[in-house]
Amino acid sequence: MIEFKLPSLGADMDEGKLLEWKVGPGDTVKKGQVVAIVDTSKAAVDVEIWCDGVVQELLVQPGETVPVGTVLAILSAPGDSLPLPPPGAGGRGEGGAPPRRPITPAARRRAKELGIDLDSMPASGPGGAVTIEDVERAAAKVSLPRTAAASDKQAEMRMAIAAAMSRSKREIPHYYLSEPVAMRRATEWLAKANEGKPITSRLLMAVLQLKAVALALKQFPEMSGFYRDNAFQPAAAAHIGVAISLRQGGLIAPAIHDVGDKTLEQLMLDLTDLVKRARSGSLRSSEMSDPTITVTNLGEQGVAAVYGVIYPPQVALVGFGRIAEQPWAEHGTLTVMPVATASLAADHRVSDGHRGALFLAELRDLLQQPENL
Amino acid sequence: MKMTYREAIRQAMHEALAADPRVFLMGEDVGKYGGTYACSKGFLEEFGPERIRDTPLSELGFVGAGIGAALGGLRPIVEVMTVNFSLLALDQIVNTAAALRHMSGGQFSVPLVLRMATGAGRQLAAQHSHSLENWYAHIPGIKVLAPATIADARGMLGPALADPDPVVIFEHAQLYNLECELPGDWQCDIASAALRRAGTDISLITYGGSLPKALAAADQLAAESINVEVIDLRVLRPLDTATIAASLRKTHKAVVVDEGWKSGSLAAEVMARILEDCFFDLDAPVARVCSEEVPIPYAKHMEEAALPQVPKIVAAVKQVLGK
Numbered sequence: 001m002i003e004f005k006l007p008s009l010g011a012d013m014d015e016g017k018l019l020e021w022k023v024g025p026g027d028t029v030k031k032g033q034v035v036a037i038v039d040t041s042k043a044a045v046d047v048e049i050w051c052d053g054v055v056q057e058l059l060v061q062p063g064e065t066v067p068v069g070t071v072l073a074i075l076s077a078p079g080d081s082l083p084l085p086p087p088g089a090g091g092r093g094e095g096g097a098p099p100r101r102p103i104t105p106a107a108r109r110r111a112k113e114l115g116i117d118l119d120s121m122p123a124s125g126p127g128g129a130v131t132i133e134d135v136e137r138a139a140a141k142v143s144l145p146r147t148a149a150a151s152d153k154q155a156e157m158r159m160a161i162a163a164a165m166s167r168s169k170r171e172i173p174h175y176y177l178s179e180p181v182a183m184r185r186a187t188e189w190l191a192k193a194n195e196g197k198p199i200t201s202r203l204l205m206a207v208l209q210l211k212a213v214a215l216a217l218k219q220f221p222e223m224s225g226f227y228r229d230n231a232f233q234p235a236a237a238a239h240i241g242v243a244i245s246l247r248q249g250g251l252i253a254p255a256i257h258d259v260g261d262k263t264l265e266q267l268m269l270d271l272t273d274l275v276k277r278a279r280s281g282s283l284r285s286s287e288m289s290d291p292t293i294t295v296t297n298l299g300e301q302g303v304a305a306v307y308g309v310i311y312p313p314q315v316a317l318v319g320f321g322r323i324a325e326q327p328w329a330e331h332g333t334l335t336v337m338p339v340a341t342a343s344l345a346a347d348h349r350v351s352d353g354h355r356g357a358l359f360l361a362e363l364r365d366l367l368q369q370p371e372n373l
Numbered sequence: 374m375k376m377t378y379r380e381a382i383r384q385a386m387h388e389a390l391a392a393d394p395r396v397f398l399m400g401e402d403v404g405k406y407g408g409t410y411a412c413s414k415g416f417l418e419e420f421g422p423e424r425i426r427d428t429p430l431s432e433l434g435f436v437g438a439g440i441g442a443a444l445g446g447l448r449p450i451v452e453v454m455t456v457n458f459s460l461l462a463l464d465q466i467v468n469t470a471a472a473l474r475h476m477s478g479g480q481f482s483v484p485l486v487l488r489m490a491t492g493a494g495r496q497l498a499a500q501h502s503h504s505l506e507n508w509y510a511h512i513p514g515i516k517v518l519a520p521a522t523i524a525d526a527r528g529m530l531g532p533a534l535a536d537p538d539p540v541v542i543f544e545h546a547q548l549y550n551l552e553c554e555l556p557g558d559w560q561c562d563i564a565s566a567a568l569r570r571a572g573t574d575i576s577l578i579t580y581g582g583s584l585p586k587a588l589a590a591a592d593q594l595a596a597e598s599i600n601v602e603v604i605d606l607r608v609l610r611p612l613d614t615a616t617i618a619a620s621l622r623k624t625h626k627a628v629v630v631d632e633g634w635k636s637g638s639l640a641a642e643v644m645a646r647i648l649e650d651c652f653f654d655l656d657a658p659v660a661r662v663c664s665e666e667v668p669i670p671y672a673k674h675m676e677e678a679a680l681p682q683v684p685k686i687v688a689a690v691k692q693v694l695g696k
Contacts, residue, residue: 106625106656125657126695132625132656 002053002075006038006060008068009047009288011312012164013040017065018072019120022046024099027055029075034284036072037120041160042252043278044120047285052078062101063122102129114139157250168312172227173348176307179360181367183323183338189370205323206297207267211373212366213295213318214238214259220359222351223344224292226313232350237261241291241311242271244278252278253294253311254287264373299323305341315347318363342367379549381526382412382488386450389534390420393448396534397424399435400452400488409454410490410549436462436487440470440539443485448534453489456505456543463508470539471514482537486530492545492582492632493680499668502676504632506543506581507639510610515539517610518563521584523553525607528561536563543609545582545632566613568620572602575690576620578643579630580606583681587630590686601690609639617643618650625656628689630681635663660689 006016016038023035034046035055053075060072103111103118107130111118118130121138125131186208194202217224217238225234238260241253256262256270277283293314298306299322306319321341328337342363346356366373376384389396397420398413404427407414417425428435432453439451453459459466470483493502509517518533518540520526526544533540540563569584570591579587584605591601604620606612621627627647631640640661647659665679 104625104656105653109653124695126692127658129657129695131695 001056002051002077003071004035004049004073004075006066006068006070006072007047007050007285007289009038009040009045009285010042010164011167012042012160013068015065015067016040016045018060018062019044020062020101021058021099023055025055025057027099028078029053029055032286038285039120040288041156042250043281043283045283045285045288049075051075054078061123061128062120063124063128102127104129104131107132107135110135154249157246161250164311165309168309172310172312172315174310174345175348175353175356176343176345177353177356177360178305178307178341178343179364180326180339181342181364182328183340183367186367186370187323187338201265201268203264203268204271205299206320207264207271208367208370208373209297209320210240210242210256210259210267210271210295211262211264212363213293214240215366215373216359216363217293218260219362220351220355222355223316223346223359225315225350226292227315227347227350228313232315235292237292239290239292241294241314242274243294243296243308244275246279252283253291253296254278254283255291257286257290293318295320299340305343307343308345310345310347315350317345319343319345374555375552376523376555377549378523378526378544378551379410379412381523381555382530382544382549383414385527385530386413387416387419389448389450389530390416390424393534395446395448396450397426397442397447398450398452399426399428399439401428401430401454403427403452408452410544410546412452412549432458432461433465437465437469439485439487440465440473440483443470443483443539444473444481448484448486450486450488450530450534453487455501455546456489456491457500457503459487459489460505466509466515466539466541467512471512474538475514483539484534484537485539486533487539487541489541489543490546491543492547493664493669493676494547494582496671496673496676497546498671502669504581504664506609507633507637507642509541510612510639510642512610515541515610516563516608517541517543519543519545519581519607519609521545521548521581521605521607522569523551523555524559525561527555528559529563529607532561532563543581547582548585551585563608564611564613565608566616567605567607568602568616569605570601570603572600572624574600574602574624575626575628575693576602576604576617576624577628577630577686577690578604578606578617578620580609580639581632583630583632586681586683587686589683590690593683593687594690599690599694599696606639606643612642612646614646614650617646618654621647621651621654625654626659626693628660628662628686628693630662630686632664632681634666635661636666638663657693657695660693662686662689 019037019039029049031052032048035049036047038047056074058073110132116139123130221234237258239255239257240259241255243253245251294311294317296308297320305321308317308319310317323338323340325336326339328335344356344360402409403413404417404425439449442449473481492504518529520529577587587603594601629640629643631638644659662681662685670676
């Protein structure tokens with residue numbers, strides 16, 4: 001038997017509210033498959049399963065809020081002999097339709113009358129069914145002024161960020177380094193690469209920066225991983241968390257996986273998709289829990305540099321400021337150069353300033369050869 | 374006036390015998406013994422052997438004789454000791470009484486009233502205890518009644534005798550000793566179901582011997598602030614679907630209580646009609662409390678365990694309500 005527990009989808013998550021099951025008893029699931037949707041204080045997240053198996057029993061019903069680590073479902077390993085499904089459970093064959101959420105006919109009709117969306121509505125009826133009462137309760141909530149509900153969610157996210165950042169500053173001895181990076185080559189290379197491309201497929205400087213960070217990490221594993229139980233666990237691959245500010249306030253930093261192995265074009269697609277999904281609230285659990293380092297780019301806001309707060313249990317954060325022309329002395333000559341300040345906030349328990357400096361220098365040098373990114 | 378169910382049946386028959394010389398009573402032990410359930414005590418002395426006729430142990434024979442008498446213009450009340458024994462007369466009831474009006478193109482009618490005891494609970498074992506009301510409720514051409522109150526025991530016989538077609542009346546054996554006030558307005562129809570208790574949270578739909586259990590369950594649930602509506606079907610054929618639907622439109626949830634076995638039961642028919650007529654009113658799956666699917670046992674504790682009981686009804690209601 002395998003216990004599928006509610007994963008932590010970030011350091012700021014203590015509990016989650018199960019919104020929906022995507023599978024039912026008897027379903028065969030594959031590692032990485034989305035099996036449930038869980039609401040955290042930040043977003044509704046598609047939760048993936050971490051192993052292959054067959055769902056035996058769902059222990060938590062939609063609408064329930066449970067702490068991280070709660071067993072959500074029991075699965076059997078793929079080879080295990082299955083107990084017979086309970087009578088009435090029905091035999092959905094493999095590849096059959098996904099299980100239908102139980103909604104009573106009367107609740108369905110009432111929801112239609114009230115114009116209420118039945119998806120993700122908490123259910124209180126027998127067998128986890130949505131009842132008339134649930135619909136009317138949800139309708140009463142919706143009819144409250146919208147701003148009140150939205151500000152609740154914002155307050156919740158503010159508290160979650162407060163908890164994570166307070167923990168970071170309480171536990172992580174940060175050190176900070178910064179380095180001005182000449183961006184002429186990168187800017188010119190990018191302009192050329194984007195020539196003739198439609199706006200939708202043009203590359204952004206952010207993508208070059210992400211790729212450069214990932215490549216720099218190959219020689220500096222102490223910048224990428226997790227600090228847990230008084231020990232550092234380096235990460236095998238660079239899953240870079242991208243800080244995305246949300247329109248309603250707050251921010252979220254989900255991962256782009258394996259950044260070092262992807263082409264710039266692929267990274268651009270991934271980034272566009274990630275931002276879109278972060279803002280519409282449909283992220284996957286691995287994107288929430290996997291980032292091994294975070295990159296933040298406040299250049300768009302027009303600041304020269306950003307010194308970030310590390311997102312625990314990560315051990316480093318790289319920041320980029322805006323690209324602005326500056327007087328630039330080189331080979332005894334003064335020129336005008338587009339420059340961006342790269343910064344590093346790193347965990348002194350894991351690395352020292354010396355290594356941090358070498359990492360930033362490597363990042364700077366990589367950005368001088370954009371054609372190799 | 375306070376009276377027993379038994380006495381209400383006796384008064385109804387007495388009234389009919391006194392009012393109409395065409396009415397006579399026939400069956401096993403109805404005369405000298407005064408009726409197996411003492412419903413005809415004193416009738417032999419009062420009305421004489423012509424009209425109060427003891428019969429041999431031959432259901433096929435005397436039910437057939439009753440049909441013949443009805444065809445000939447009399448108004449027979451034929452008593453069969455239990456529904457189990459009535460199976461011996463099924464050929465006469467189903468193939469003859471129920472079919473003659475149709476087979477004769479409306480030329481003949483069979484104004485027969487067939488009374489029989491039904492149900493378990495008195496340690497009479499598997500050959501005297503079954504609830505087979507649904508067998509008769511299946512048959513077009515007859516009406517099937519299940520008086521569950523003193524008033525219905527008193528009131529249903531009159532309209533049954535007035536009906537031009539065969540009417541089967543089921544008297545649950547556990548009801549005979551029921552005693553309570555006979556209301557002044559005991560006259561009734563034999564077409565509609567009755568609302569026995571109004572409620573808002575869930576409908577308990579039942580009939581016959583299960584009605585007192587359903588009402589007791591409703592009382593218990595009221596103590597937990599669960600407001601139960603109780604519908605007494607009264608007429609098992611034709612079913613009064615409109616009353617059931619009106620209740621479901623109010624409560625959106627139902628439990629059907631039926632002493633018959635689940636498979637192919639009246640409870641199944643009621644559920645099917647709810648699905649046909651009230652699907653979009655349902656706010657939970659409909660549940661049933663029926664007898665366990667075994668011949669009714671003799672041993673007291675096993676017999677009790679086999680039948681619908683108040684705690685089972687209470688549990689079913691809570692399950693449907695998700696409590």
